[in-house]
Amino acid sequence: MISMDFWVWVSALLTICSFSLLYGDNILFRFAEYTFISVVIGHAVVTGLQTLYPMFYPLINGTQPILIFPLILGIMALFVAWRKYAWLASLPFAVIVGVGTGLSMRAVITTDIVGSMRALISETGKIFVGQPGDQIGYLIRVVFCIGAMFYFLFTIFVKGRGSVTVGWIRTFGKYVLLIYLGIGLGNSAMQYSGLATSAVNRLLRLWLGFG
Amino acid sequence: MQIPELKSQYVWAILMIFCYIIPGIMPLNTSFPNSSTTTNIYNLIEALPDGSTVVIGGSGVFAFDLESSSGTIPCIQQMARKHIKILNVPLAVEAVQFEKYLIDASRIETKYGGEYLYGRDWIQFPYLAGSPGSLVAFLNDIQKTCPTDVYGTPLSQLELGKDLKDYTDITLWICPHWDFPTIVQYVTGERKIPSISFAQSGAYAQYGPYMTAYPGQVFMTNGFVGGAQYERLNGIKGLGHAVIDGNQIMSILFVAFFVLGNITWLSKRTGGNKK
Numbered sequence: 001m002i003s004m005d006f007w008v009w010v011s012a013l014l015t016i017c018s019f020s021l022l023y024g025d026n027i028l029f030r031f032a033e034y035t036f037i038s039v040v041i042g043h044a045v046v047t048g049l050q051t052l053y054p055m056f057y058p059l060i061n062g063t064q065p066i067l068i069f070p071l072i073l074g075i076m077a078l079f080v081a082w083r084k085y086a087w088l089a090s091l092p093f094a095v096i097v098g099v100g101t102g103l104s105m106r107a108v109i110t111t112d113i114v115g116s117m118r119a120l121i122s123e124t125g126k127i128f129v130g131q132p133g134d135q136i137g138y139l140i141r142v143v144f145c146i147g148a149m150f151y152f153l154f155t156i157f158v159k160g161r162g163s164v165t166v167g168w169i170r171t172f173g174k175y176v177l178l179i180y181l182g183i184g185l186g187n188s189a190m191q192y193s194g195l196a197t198s199a200v201n202r203l204l205r206l207w208l209g210f211g
Numbered sequence: 212m213q214i215p216e217l218k219s220q221y222v223w224a225i226l227m228i229f230c231y232i233i234p235g236i237m238p239l240n241t242s243f244p245n246s247s248t249t250t251n252i253y254n255l256i257e258a259l260p261d262g263s264t265v266v267i268g269g270s271g272v273f274a275f276d277l278e279s280s281s282g283t284i285p286c287i288q289q290m291a292r293k294h295i296k297i298l299n300v301p302l303a304v305e306a307v308q309f310e311k312y313l314i315d316a317s318r319i320e321t322k323y324g325g326e327y328l329y330g331r332d333w334i335q336f337p338y339l340a341g342s343p344g345s346l347v348a349f350l351n352d353i354q355k356t357c358p359t360d361v362y363g364t365p366l367s368q369l370e371l372g373k374d375l376k377d378y379t380d381i382t383l384w385i386c387p388h389w390d391f392p393t394i395v396q397y398v399t400g401e402r403k404i405p406s407i408s409f410a411q412s413g414a415y416a417q418y419g420p421y422m423t424a425y426p427g428q429v430f431m432t433n434g435f436v437g438g439a440q441y442e443r444l445n446g447i448k449g450l451g452h453a454v455i456d457g458n459q460i461m462s463i464l465f466v467a468f469f470v471l472g473n474i475t476w477l478s479k480r481t482g483g484n485k486k
């Protein structure tokens with residue numbers, strides 16, 4: 001049974017307008033696109049404003065007067081839109097970048113660099129134990145990882161003895177990266193496909209009453 | 212021989228009919244494999260002591276993240292069944308609405324958890340601006356970083372909120388958002404709290420290595436298939452199952468289109484050489 005809910009109809013018509021891009025650019029798609037963007041921006045602004053009260057509640061009730069400093073920094077950041085006084089925004093942005101970089105440097109070294117090295121060492125050990133299928137899997141992962149690292153580390157062409165071998169490994173590393181990009185692209189394609197599937201599914205079930 | 216070029220409209224028409232409309236009207240109930248990682252996540256939640264506190268949070272939501280919803284919704288239902296407390300911690304503006312949607316779509320307050328009450332069993336925090344700084348602040352001191360919930364009610368007035376101190380009160384972190392690396396870095400890497408990502412297919416290939424770097428601590432499911440696997444473990448048929456037919460047919464059609472595209476390209480190249 002077709003839905004009688006007004007908002008389901010709005011959602012369905014906007015979904016169809018969005019899908020009309022598949023035939024080519026048209027005014028219906030533009031309407032849906034601009035509606036979506038404006039709703040997202042409006043929602044973000046309202047949520048941001050609503051956040052101010054809970055965040056500065058301790059300042060209002062006087063338990064954390066130190067919160068006056070972030071409030072001042074926040075107001076200073078707004079001057080970015082006013083060219084004459086845009087320099088005032090430099091300070092809050094510098095604080096944001098500085099804190100972000102400081103925190104990230106610590107965490108990224110622990111998780112991404114040391115963590116990845118630990119994983120590689122651990123997987124190298126697993127090549128020699130377990131089921132043959134798993135062993136091949138670990139071998140591929142370790143070899144691919146070394147190949148990809150080679151590609152980035154040996155960006156300067158090596159001359160003399162061993163240059164041919166290094167060149168081969170570097171070329172192999174290039175193919176490893178292409179395989180990685182291919183996997184990423186395939187997964188992204190499946191992601192968009194899944195979103196489209198769920199959108200059409202919603203049209204069929206919620207709007208038209210199939211299933 | 213040259214193969215004529217296929218108009219993109221025809222390709223989309225084929226995809227629409229075979230992947231989306233036909234499976235939507237007549238479900239094919241195609242099979243899909245189990246994943247040991249999904250089973251491990253399910254078992255991890257099952258093994259949590261009743262009354263544990265779990266955070267659902269992060270930043271980056273893509274079009275209501277239906278892919279991650281498909282796994283997160285059955286997981287929330289499982290947690291509600293075990294009376295696990297949930298803290299929704301949004302680190303992006305759009306995450307507030309998304310996390311509330313996850314709770315609503317799970318129907319734990321009315322059906323699957325039963326008597327699952329706001330303030331006693333779950334809390335929706337306001338948007339925490341300034342991640343990762345705000346995330347670190349939240350982990351170090353929940354009361355000071357988030358003195359109220361999203362509705363402006365002081366945490367001290369909420370049964371679940373009044374005793375929250377810091378990250379030691381958190382048993383597990385679930386990230387249904389895009390920015391999973393931030394959670395791995397600060398929650399799992401620095402504070403040893405296990406983390407789960409109900410990842411989108413696009414994120415899975417990118418963030419998968421974290422599972423290798425932190426075995427037994429970082430877990431990820433893969434898109435709608437992962438969601439469907441979780442639904443099966445939880446004994447329900449939801450969003451994951453609804454789209455799995457389309458996904459399976461799409462996988463086959465993708466291969467067909469890749470082959471066809473390459474043949475077309477090769478035939479054109481051969482034709483060009485002859486000229």
